[in-house]
Amino acid sequence: MSNYQEIVNLNVGGTRFSTSWQTLTWVPETFFTALLSGRIPTVRDETGAIFIDRDPNLFGLILNFLRTRDIDLNNVNIRALRHECDYFGITPLSRRLALCDEMNHSTCGDVLFYGYLPPPLNTTLPNGSNSRSGNSCSRKNSTASSTEVAVNRTHSRNSSLDLRTVGRIPSQDQLSRCGRGHSRAASLGNADSHKGHRPPDMSTWADSMKVQIIKAHHNWVAVAYTHFVTGYRLTDSCGWYVVFQSPVQETVIERIALNAKTGGGGGTSSGNNSSGTDVMLGIASGAHVRLWAFSTHSEPVRRTLIGTFNLGVRVEHLLFVGPQLVALSGAGSRSKAGVWHTSTQHWQTQDVAHLTTYDTAGSFLLLGTATGAINYIDMQKFPLRMKDNDLLVTQLYKDPNQEPITAISVYLTPKTNLCGNWIEIAYGTRCGSVRVIVQHPETVGHGPQLFQTFTVHQSPITKVSLSENYLISVCSEYNHVRTWRVTRFRGMISTQPGTTPKAAFKVLALEAPTAQPHNDCGPYGEQDEEQIFIQKVVPDTDTLYVRLASNGKRVCCIRSVDGSGVSCFVVAECEGALRPRRLLLCGHRSGATQMWDLTGPIDKAVKLQPVAASGGGEGDDSPAPDGGPTPDELVRLLSACDLDATPVPGVPQSPNRPIQAP
Template identity: 90%
Template sequence: MSNYQEIVNLNVGGTRFATSWHTLTWVPDTFFTALLSGRIPTVRDENGAIFIDRDPNLFGLILNFLRTRDIDLNNVNIRALRHECDYFGITPLSRRLALCDEMNHSSCGDVLFYGYLPPPLNTSLPNSKNGSTVSRKSSTASPSDVVASRSHSRNSSLDLRTVGRIPSQDQLSRCGRGHSRAASLGNTDSHKGLRPQEISTWQENMKVQIIKAHHNWIAVAYTHYVTGYRLTDSCGWYIIFQSPVQDSAIERIALNAKTSGGATSGGNNSSGSDVMLGIASGPLVRLWAFSTHTEPVRRTLIGTFNLGVRVEQLLFVGPQLVALSGAGARSKAGVWHTSTQHWQTQDVAHLSAHDTAGSFLLLGTATGAINYIDMQKFPLRMKDNDLLVTQLYKDPNQEPITAISVYLTPKTNLCGNWIEIAYGTRFGSVRVIVQHPETVGHGPQLFQTFTVHQSPITKVSLSENYLISVCSEYNHVRSWRVTRFRGMISTQPGTTPKAAFKVLALEAPTAQPHNDCGPYGEQDEEQIFIQKVVPDTDTLYVRLASNGKRVCTIRSVDGSAVSCFAVAECEGALRPRRLLLCGHRSGAAQLWDLTAPVDRAARPPPAAASPAAEGEEPPAADGGPSPDELVRLLSACDLDAAPHSPHRPAQP
């Protein structure tokens, strides 16, 4: 009997199969041709069948394809089957499965996909010899020249779309969709002539490090410069400014749109500035004002300021730029005031947490105190160089404060705004303090204490309807529904436990400042968490902060890994849009409109399906990644052998 008709007996994972030699070998250059030709050593069972240690169920599908040249994919895990086809080298079936996988994913995104901002033309690579930056752009134009040359795109959104298109399907296939590391850079021509170490540095410089938004503006920060985009109804998103290239790596940025006149140095800009941009590298802070009322865009350096210690937080409180550092006893706060053009720094002992409310900046400390700075009163003490840091409250147990959230009750005709503050401590306590009309003349009063956490609190959020706390045990979340009377938090019947769940994120602590899970959202609406499970992934899970329910799953349209993200409220023609902004290792930024899915997810269930009692709602089953999804994510990344909590315990 010739090989063509010979029967081959197989034992695949304990299941026996019998087929012909021709069936197994009609596809050339496969595992089976090598096995039956003797190029691969064979192992036989007690009955003489060739043993193959693979999944028998998936092998049965592959064998059926080899017999019939066809396959039924109903109720089949396409990704797992494709993995087996790649192992056995069945190229015709593997290509079909790749096409089936692509049918559910488009380079134009799904219905939530809102925008694609390609990498800018200028990408800078530090020169290893002298520390200067070398442009990898084809021309020698400086970043300011790029701003001038591209500013005409304000009148036409076609320019930007032509310069930076979404990669084609052919490019995506070369990148290897689903393997984020391989897909992080699709254009290998940019690497020609570079040594491996330079390529690694170039790739690190090219990826988006930080992304921020304010109103209808987005700032996308790379290692050595920042690019700004603006949204209009007629043009969509278009690039409008770019910062100068910095010698030092940018570690923090802050964006403030719609600043008033006089923001530029000397206050001689009668037309005012559309946006102000602050960046921090080490202890240095640089602040620019950009005016888009002229062509080309006018950029003015307001100043370079020194905090004296490494800047750990950079933010705007109104038009004031604030730099904070919580480096133990050397904690400092620096403020640049728009009206007075004055920079002040002051020691703020043991700074460990902060939040803003109106013109107030609240500072939690490792000694258990809550201090505040009123930015409106800031100019009154310039001669004394005093930021007017005032103590507002002292924790009764003097526990180090590690998270703080301020809620201003809605204004009323009788009492105006009244302050409610929730804060968390290093020992896991969550406390709520209030200053309502009945406590006029006194400091905030302790309202309620929760001791359900056993790890340091990393985030806390008090909103109109919910109190949400997160501890360092793999982002374990507890949420309570808040009872209110006439807009103020009430003890009758008091807060009610709502849900407990984890927002697992296996990232190094150094990566977390730009991958903050949340909660995000305005305090008078449903807030959300953004879950990025592993460092190199193209998938994010959007979840309700109140109960952990999954709102939607976001997947990169070009297969590149998400390097940073943020959530912003942008103005729209009819209502604000809640956008998820994702920076990618490819240098692009992708935008997703979460407004509709969040509204649907937050909508109460039908009365028949509602729980019998307020506190009896079970944990959401469709929250973060399922065990199968988690295994897929973990299979694409390297994990340490010893698991550890993704958050370091806060230090006193």
Template identity: 50%
Template sequence: MNGHFLCSGDLIKLNVGGTRFSTSRQTLTWIPDSFFSSLLSGRISSVKDETGAIFIDRDPSFFVPILNYLRTKELNIKGIDIETLKHEAEFYGISPLVKKLTLCEELDRASCGSVLFHGFLPPSPFPVRHDLPDQQRYSFAGEAEFRTRPGSRGGSGRDQRPASAIDIRPSKHDLDIPLDGSIDPRRVLIVSGHHNWIVLAYSHFICCYRIKESTGWHQVFQSPHLEQTVHRVALNPKVGGAAHLENREKMVAVAFGSQIRMWSSNESEEKVEIGTFNLGVKVDSLFFIGSQLVATSHVGKVGVWHALTQTWQVQDVNPIASYDTAGSFLLLGCTNGSIYYIDMQKFPLRIKDKDLLVTELYKDPANDAVTALSVYLTPKSSLSGNWIEIAYGTSSGKVRVIVQHPETVGQGPQLFQTFTVHRNPITKVMLSEKYLVSVCSEYNHARTWTVTRFRGMISTQPGSTPLASFKVLSLEDSEPFPCHLVGNDIGPFGERDDQQVFVQKVVPDTDQVYVRLSSTGQRVCLIRSVDGSSISSFCVHECEGSSRMGSRPRRYLFTGHANGGVQMWDLTSAMEIFNKNEKAEKSSTDILPGGPTEEELIKLLGGCDVSASRCTTPSMSPASSQLIPLLRATQLRASSTTLRQPSMEEIHPRGGAEGGQEEGGDGEHLPRDGGGAEAWKEGGSQSVPHKVSHC
């Protein structure tokens, strides 16, 4: 560097991002070990422009407040993004300014969380492995060693962890368990709940917690070490009706590959292993219906274990694309276009001939694969009993509603309405008391309708009215875990007679999620991890926290984290605050936000490599992980029919030729051919395969 740049009295000329600045050497170097001290001392090489000014390739708009701080030691942050300014100050090594900006940021943060933060469960210790030598058996059976680290990526891609935060994740050398190279053994893979219990699934063990009004949450069960990675987990209510099971309050089961292991546990922390079962093929879904454990596979296998008979049996059915439960019924949506049901109450009657009594309930008029299924049972009436209402989505993008009247039980459900607004396969559908919600594979595009009811039963006058259209964008890892979709399911969550919510986790490695109404997409709240750790899984669950008369269950969001901990958030309070704010906003012109704003989305995307994400670009559809069950459905249908089946890039809607309601993503309505706006009769026209486009 030329000598005249190094003299203490010289004027220093800078070119910051094309904007020229002049200042003194003393102004730039009064902070030792800063970027400018190293630059002007020659420890960092410099580049000069044509005028001899030192060129620095940074944003000049944020250099202005930094230079003013160096001149006056005062800071005016009005109209300035503190987070970005802090990032620039870190680059220049202005440590006093970084500390002040960090304090400004932490005024709105606390390790105790916001008003919605309800509690925290520390990471569970690893189970003792009895197959190891004594000197290794207890190497990590107790509490994890605490060690500090720089921080994890948060929503903006930069360190947002408080200075007091600690990392309790062990190194590979500290663990006495075999590690899957792609899964951190501390990471909470799945969170699920039932009544006042929750179950956490780690890569090689699970544990259960129970809440009591007086003592709060405490651990009541931990499984032994599991050699294989946990893929699915299920938790059931108290088992009754058998003397040898009367002391077993809960049963919990895990699945890995085709294997299933199940235990029972009670409040006294007594655990008994019930057994190990084999479905014969990979388990895709694992859940309880009453005291029956049910496992399903997309290839067409259903396994059932019944608590009364202590019997496990496997039934072959048609390839499965979706399922739902209603009371004691299991409904299966299959790739051949049929909906089947199994009544679990009748299960013991058919033990001898090993028949689960699988009955066809309904056949899709177009024989499309049933890729999403939702059952709603109307409240019982002394006059008419239950109406059974079923909404289902298909691989061609249709959403249909069928109704079973109590007076027509022997005739089967009748087609009530068909919606053809989606142009991509349906991945989710939810029919509740007030709303019908459908989600397709194109960026989780959701369409919603209000449901009109008369005496609790769905009404045709005026029928279902379109309500909202929005997307629940959720990017995925380039190599997601086998249980990623289970642990990061967007919902909808909640009881069907209440407002349901979506939980949106925009990028894989983030410390924040958005809670949104499933009916309108409006943002209820933004949840941010209190310690800056990445959220690895989540679920919404209602707990009965009080036994007082008139006390109602409260809804909580449970977030599992990459460091092994679990954080709990009070969604009941969040909904109450939202409803108050919504009433206040109705008198103004402001629009309540939905998911992330453009600025928030850019910050979130700054923390991940979008090119490596499994989320699709606008020219490709749908997302890879959502394609898996749909692709299976198409392949399985193609193997059982002589008709030509389109590939997943050629999935075609038939709605344009059949009538009904259909519109493009840009709001442009496509041509119709007769029929009502929402309900229509199935036509006989054939559709032509074409490339998938946006809804």
């Protein structure tokens, strides 16, 4: 075995290879040097050749490199070849392949990458040391009052962050228990907590610092972690910067709501001048809701606790309808709705039996029920029409078959002199029906009339969206989507030639039910624009697929710039000086927030639709028939997913803003 010219016969995955001892061993400390030296036991086939159970095609490329010190990478899966090189320990080739692979990836992202907000505990310490070092923490700003914040500054990779930290700095014993130092972006107070409450044990934060929820409104973004929320604002001149942070919560944050409103200072919620902008933040944990107002038209930013409210049952959804905060729960017969009204400063709750789903339209909150009824609350009339301290819940419509309503979407046509305001509502049922009801201006007193029914779905409807041009429905069979083209006359839905089928496809998302409310696939977008789906195939993935809601075609593919998995996402319209931007905001398991500008790709995809629809297919560069992951991409994604724990088709998994029992 010491003769370098000795021929070595190999059987790799059933394919025979013959080479010399010297060829296999010129790279030191590899699989082959260990194999031929006897450090690895050998298995031989019937001919005496050494058997190696690996891919023979990739092995042939590696063997040619060992022979010639060169390699042809045409039509080669570099990632798979690199994996084989790592297995065999061929370090020279593995390093070259790593560089080739990294040429296609960058921590600066691609042209769509719009911004990176670092984890709040992963920035520079006040004393200049790293937040992960566990060094002592400065007590600067630790005496700030509960309604004021001090101003510090730091920088992210591509944003100038004005870190206006809130409240008190955690104590040194807390920091030492978690093995982290303290960053200026994480100066969190608990001044609004009840007496006797203490911040949660910081030792548990190491595993819970991933982003849990993201909400956006105008140019504001709220990023929720397990026990606190950070608020960012976007301006053209400063980029993203931190404006507020909530106090540390003792309980786990389960729902948040964000509302950017115009205050008395004369500013606007979308302009570059923040002098008149206030922000309201709601946080729900269990049955309790806490609401803060942040006055951003003064320095330092002032935080005011408006109140702590109790819904009586676990809050399943938290949202703003205008300036009103609404909490909903669908715990069977104990379904409740709670409203805090900004003008009356009053919190009211009421039982709304068998609540299953909801939607908003202007000042209206529409509620679907398991009895087939659609009810509504008019927030404008709410403060003037109270009866025994109850909300004024009015029945709008009753399903003709009394099927449980599982999804609802309201479309308010533009008000014109010709037709007035025409209300259209699409809803889906547990039996798989999709119905459209309309209300004429001249028949307001008679309620909506049934306009059209579709019974193509064989599973419960989980989402429905009625827009200017399309009717989109999703059922629970692995998010199977059906789309119809809507015909309109003078802005009103028309029967000539009527609603026509356009596409059918699946938006596969194997997400756990507990994570689905914060990973809603969509559709996202205003009702007068092209809507999109965001497809997150498996829970622990760094890749998202953006697809047109009208036909399922792929718009683009988003990949995390730091390789961390996406824990939650949302699509938001952010107004800029030149034009609104449609941003995909992703929270990551690393604690970072990453964002991509989808405006250009969506515009391009919409322009290419007529070409693709003509049958030529030119300009449609989607690698998959429906724009989702290709079979190769899907297999690679599913390799990191436990299919035994995936949802079962035919069972509702992710309803359109569902109301689920805890």
